[in-house]
Amino acid sequence: MKIIRFLLILACSCNGASAALAQTTAIVGGSVIDGTGAPPQPNAIILIDGKKIVAIGKQGAINVPAGAKVIDASGKYIIPGLIDTNIHLFLTPAIDQAWLGKYEGRFEEIAAEAAQLALKSGLTTVFDSWGPLQPLLNARDGIRRGELVGSRLYVAGNIVGLSGPLGRDFQSGIQQATVSPAFAKRINKIWEENVGPDLLDKTPEEVRTEIRKYIGRGVDFIKFAESSHNLQAAKNNWLMFSPDAAKAIVEEGHKAGITVQTHTSNIESLRLAVLAGIDMAQHPAILGEREMPDSLVRLLVDRGVYCGVLSKTKKRIEIEKEGWRDTGGKGTSRSPEALDHWQGNIVKLIRAGARITLATDQGPDDPKFSYSVSPRLREDEPTRMGEGQFLWLESIVEKGMSPMDAIVAATRNGAAAYHHLSEFGTLEGGKYADLLVLDANPLENISNARKISLVMKEGAVIDRDRLPEKKILTQ
Amino acid sequence: MKIIRFLLILACSCNGASAALAQTTAIVGGSVIDGTGAPPQPNAIILIDGKKIVAIGKQGAINVPAGAKVIDASGKYIIPGLIDTNIHLFLTPAIDQAWLGKYEGRFEEIAAEAAQLALKSGLTTVFDSWGPLQPLLNARDGIRRGELVGSRLYVAGNIVGLSGPLGRDFQSGIQQATVSPAFAKRINKIWEENVGPDLLDKTPEEVRTEIRKYIGRGVDFIKFAESSHNLQAAKNNWLMFSPDAAKAIVEEGHKAGITVQTHTSNIESLRLAVLAGIDMAQHPAILGEREMPDSLVRLLVDRGVYCGVLSKTKKRIEIEKEGWRDTGGKGTSRSPEALDHWQGNIVKLIRAGARITLATDQGPDDPKFSYSVSPRLREDEPTRMGEGQFLWLESIVEKGMSPMDAIVAATRNGAAAYHHLSEFGTLEGGKYADLLVLDANPLENISNARKISLVMKEGAVIDRDRLPEKKILTQ
Amino acid sequence: MKIIRFLLILACSCNGASAALAQTTAIVGGSVIDGTGAPPQPNAIILIDGKKIVAIGKQGAINVPAGAKVIDASGKYIIPGLIDTNIHLFLTPAIDQAWLGKYEGRFEEIAAEAAQLALKSGLTTVFDSWGPLQPLLNARDGIRRGELVGSRLYVAGNIVGLSGPLGRDFQSGIQQATVSPAFAKRINKIWEENVGPDLLDKTPEEVRTEIRKYIGRGVDFIKFAESSHNLQAAKNNWLMFSPDAAKAIVEEGHKAGITVQTHTSNIESLRLAVLAGIDMAQHPAILGEREMPDSLVRLLVDRGVYCGVLSKTKKRIEIEKEGWRDTGGKGTSRSPEALDHWQGNIVKLIRAGARITLATDQGPDDPKFSYSVSPRLREDEPTRMGEGQFLWLESIVEKGMSPMDAIVAATRNGAAAYHHLSEFGTLEGGKYADLLVLDANPLENISNARKISLVMKEGAVIDRDRLPEKKILTQ
């Protein structure tokens, strides 16, 4: 047995092709926090054959085969790769006409770059719940085929029922007034495909037909809007789909064996969504300026709906409240009341035992197209790509969740929400070797999740310094 | 018996107070089209005692008491006073910040003036389905108490769920950006009372409570938005209330014994509204760019829902299509497809035997605050106060309704829709003497409805030249 | 001789009519700072006959006639009434469509109210350098005729060459897009009369003709724009009038014997204005983000141009810089560089011995139409009516001017700038008895100018508690 110390694996060995050589790797001596909620296992060996974990056990109990590559993890902590259940590889603060004009035809490259930024920061799996479908599918498939390093990517495409980024649901009236119609139509079509706002004028059976067609495009899951996406107001959103139409969407998703989830932003839309049979609710804690009724908390818990909660740190909440005061409530920021209820509703969900998942809404920046904002508003920004997952863990622990539960939420639960727990999400034999080696114990201080010394995806050590490989937004 | 010819009654005799003297009046020699659909009765006598009709019959069959005032109607045609089931005493094209600033505190006077313009043009009863509640109630009560001449007025106040006129539902993003928040809030509150957009964030039971409270404010009927009111798009409107919330609204209205109706603009919202139990649908033919499904036509007919259809003349449709072409589809005008489906859906409803009522959306002008538009767009404008009802009659006959049915729709049906048929709507004994004496036969040419030689409301001849008594917008 | 203490004079005695009784008043025992820059005269007697000062001298040196009303000012300080050389009775932060709609037809009443607020706060004379001409003339004449209490008022009407308040020079593109043209035209006309933006397309001789006509309207002085008034930028303003046109304006003003002044905001426009022969420059220190060249400082000094400088306190400058940072430079606020140069240029003018006058741009508030701003931005706000003159005095002393010079600038220089020094501006025999009795010495601390115990205008003690008499904006 040849002990080697931490080794920078060459780029070519990162992708699936090289992993296909089925090299055996042993990670030796670390404390394993396996994502199931079980107590940490100190001095463990994780034995990996090719992409998958073969066995995990105490040192001595497991035999490391001769010729195996050995990674010394003594004094370190190993957790499953993080899973962000609500990411947008495309949602930059700069997403406006000029930006879209600039990158038209290159959306796939941007998705690839963002998937690499995600992987670099410890996210081995991400679920993109809003973006341009075909470019995202292309990036997803490139990663799947091993042609591209990047987070394992699952794609919803459009939020069913919403317009594209230059349409009414993402732009104020002022901005819409300045778009050339030919360009706006072309861009919006990339997002909307056949599931844009026109669905609102359709009957439930017509909606069903479109969903079936959309699933046929190859999406991994369905997200539909049950509340409108009103950029200019944090409250009083409209409803989107009638119960019959919502049920048709859910049924078609389930027939295809995929998770169906919703965008909602008030009590009644969330209730209708749950009654329609959704598997997962994105940001269920956002309910205008309202507290979540206990009956609704119970409904979510009883039906086992996964809750992708967007959680902010206390510091961030303070900053946003200051911003509200400084500007007299201008802009799209939420009122202090809305913020307090939002975060308070997360606490209610945690206490009631809801199934929580890490969900951040994070996406990449493009400084070349920056909007000037005060530096203060860039602190603890939960949607900043590569930072969101750590802020989420910190904020969720602030809200009373134990670090162990926080890790389960950020790993196992995400996989379970999307029906992929048999493949990844915990460190168990037979699953993909997606894991992070940390320099310090995250159970002692959840911020230690930031201290990543190694990211492994499907058995391959990721050369994080090389990511992103092709710099576009990060140029 | 003293025969007197057409007589200008003095102002003091127009109002209820003088009618209380219970003078007997006989309208003699005209052809009576009584609004029930029955064939015209030539050479008839209408005997009126005070405010009400005592008897109608052939000359000779009815005795005109000595001392009765006799109105010679020989060669003329008598129809019931017209009933507009969808009017807005307040909806001027000029309704913007400056206009609202100008008239703040004088809304009641504007409502009174508009009710007089309506009466002057033959509308003896109007149902105001959107406006500032308290000012409208004041105008209504002044007319009821006989302190004010004007159309008999029934008031809904706000469209439940919508913002006031300076809020999101009636102003584009551009306009909202320029309103001083203090003023906008104050004005919006006058419309919204407790049934504005905040209802969207409430539970069905909370909605019920607010509706009950709102009914307690003294409204005559309830109109709620089941589609959003999206000024910037003729299609893809959002839903407003969940089925449970909609049912709560309908139930509370019915408990209070009043008509409940909806604003809808697409297929699914109209279907939900009907299923929620509404009595009446405003503009059910407007369904984005869609044809009304036969199943929905049947549902409306089977449930006996009254349909206040907004009908445009062929000439108007051509003008609006031209406008669309000339401007490349700018502004809020509807696409040629939307216009064709809208008008075509009215034809479908007529053919299926739906209960149609005259409904115009008409309101007064204020030239002092005019927006420059091409003169072409002022032709056959269906929402121009005093003109709308005639254009409606002409357009509905163009669509294949018989002139007799058109008159029934514009009189009897309106009263029936609002549960007032026992009081007015047809010319029958025991009902209010609300009627128009026409110079030519409307059954031969529906445009003859324009040839009004006399308007009587509650037995009193209206001195139309004196209306409006207090000129505000018409100044 | 009957000594009476401070006496509340009845309202009827405040106006010119009662003063016409030519009562003799003696203010006895105070220290007189007469506005000429001469050292204070302690224990003085000011003898007033009717509206005018008869004599000022040491106690003992002047005989107080029997029957004279005596005001005991011992321990107090007397300065001339303050003169604001740049005020806008009409410039409220709320000046938008709704506000203008609200008060259309009542502009004269607003002007009257504001002139009373001004007098109440110690301004016995104000020069309104932008506002609706006819309403301001009416208010002015009402005050002159003694029908109305208020600051002595001089009126320029429009800034020659600029649009009215709903035109391009005072509204952003966004706001202009939402005005009904009929209303905007009507309102703008009240300001523009014949000297609006159309002048820019005229020849110098045509401009001359219009100016002559405008002077014939009864204005007291002429202010013309030599820089554009670009609401959206603090720099890079355009030029307005060619040298020939500017000269024509100045010549016509001088022929009529009135002061001609300018609005400018950069170096070249100020230079052109001075070369054209102006008597006074409003806010000459505002030069985009530039320091005033020494040559321009010299030109102003050599030509004896009066400089109405808008001076801000250090605290205010800090607040505005913070606001700039907090919002990333959004809005119309000026950059830190612009602010620093602006205030620095005032220092340069002071040091070079330029003729400085109190000028504030202050105007009234209307809380009924408030725009929400952070409370921080309401502190030390130099344009807040009744507060501006004190902040100006404090800020100008902060910049190195002596309290004595500050008082001269705020009294004598204003009268001199407008050719009225023979009537008022200093406390000297033969001039109007416009004066303030202060409780503490303003030469020790300029903030003591705030401690007003009595305001006298034209010999009449003002009952400040009664002002404003007719509450409109202050309602």
Next chain:
Amino acid sequence: MKIIRFLLILACSCNGASAALAQTTAIVGGSVIDGTGAPPQPNAIILIDGKKIVAIGKQGAINVPAGAKVIDASGKYIIPGLIDTNIHLFLTPAIDQAWLGKYEGRFEEIAAEAAQLALKSGLTTVFDSWGPLQPLLNARDGIRRGELVGSRLYVAGNIVGLSGPLGRDFQSGIQQATVSPAFAKRINKIWEENVGPDLLDKTPEEVRTEIRKYIGRGVDFIKFAESSHNLQAAKNNWLMFSPDAAKAIVEEGHKAGITVQTHTSNIESLRLAVLAGIDMAQHPAILGEREMPDSLVRLLVDRGVYCGVLSKTKKRIEIEKEGWRDTGGKGTSRSPEALDHWQGNIVKLIRAGARITLATDQGPDDPKFSYSVSPRLREDEPTRMGEGQFLWLESIVEKGMSPMDAIVAATRNGAAAYHHLSEFGTLEGGKYADLLVLDANPLENISNARKISLVMKEGAVIDRDRLPEKKILTQ
């Protein structure tokens, strides 16, 4: 002598490199209209050696050398290549954020494509009077060096004093509000270099320094704004530069030996520009809604100022007036009065004998970014690339200019205005062989200028079917 008929020259022979082989070409048998105003010369021979004309004379009087390439032009008409003195290779109707984002970094390619579209339509020389400097210089130099086929190109870069395309001078407030500052700044800088709006805050000497620096960047001529460029108004434009600053600009241009011209839009700015010593005035006939005073006409004629007039056909004027009426004067279109004065002022200039040049403001289209406009507004559109020069010729003849003078204006005068008459502009020995062979006589009907059978630039026959070589906007 070998007679060959019309020959498609291969691409490689079009550029200067191949022309350097100094092949002799003879164009034989056509009627030559040489651009000097001289009567046509029938049956002429044009003898060309390499890039230049050697001789022109009657058949028989000139010897065609053996081995010369002979082009048979019998029955045809030959005029000098057309010269557009006001073109914008970059001014597409689509120039907005998205478009600029799309092509950022590729501006040079767009300029090249447009220069090829120009050449294809008979413009052998164009003067680009507004565009992004460096990309245009690159395109110019590529053409000069013979690396690229295209119109001979002269470049002004920015209009001195104006902002870039995303700045205030080219975008409404609404559009500016939606630009990301980082992008806008980057794009604007490409246009503005050191001669943007900041010049307005500079002294004449500082302006002089910047102009000198800008000339050092390699511009071929200087265009400065003496009127502002106010997108939202056709009248009441501001002034830009004081007389001293304007003189400084002109002097620096003249020191460098280049033409100085202006953008103006009212009487006074044009007068100031002429007095400052400009060589050429762009669109001098545009004077708001004013007729040009006779004194100004005389000034232009006496000083020999070249006038690049933008002339519209009668049909176009009618269309624009209709558009004004249809939309109630919305948008940026000009009032009927403005249009009439504009075109009438051109007639005044023609009659007074002013030096007129072909000037169109034309630029390319990009259908991928089209703004929907009514098809009617695309008819006789004078700024449509490749069409503008023919509409100009037709419209100028409509205004009373003889076809012969129109051809002189479109050829000789353009070269003279820019001091290049010794090189091109007429068909004379020693000048570049820039010419068009037409199938019909333009003196009989100026529309025959459209019937181009051959374009020759610098002696090389242009293969028009191959242009543009690299399709970008025309894709």
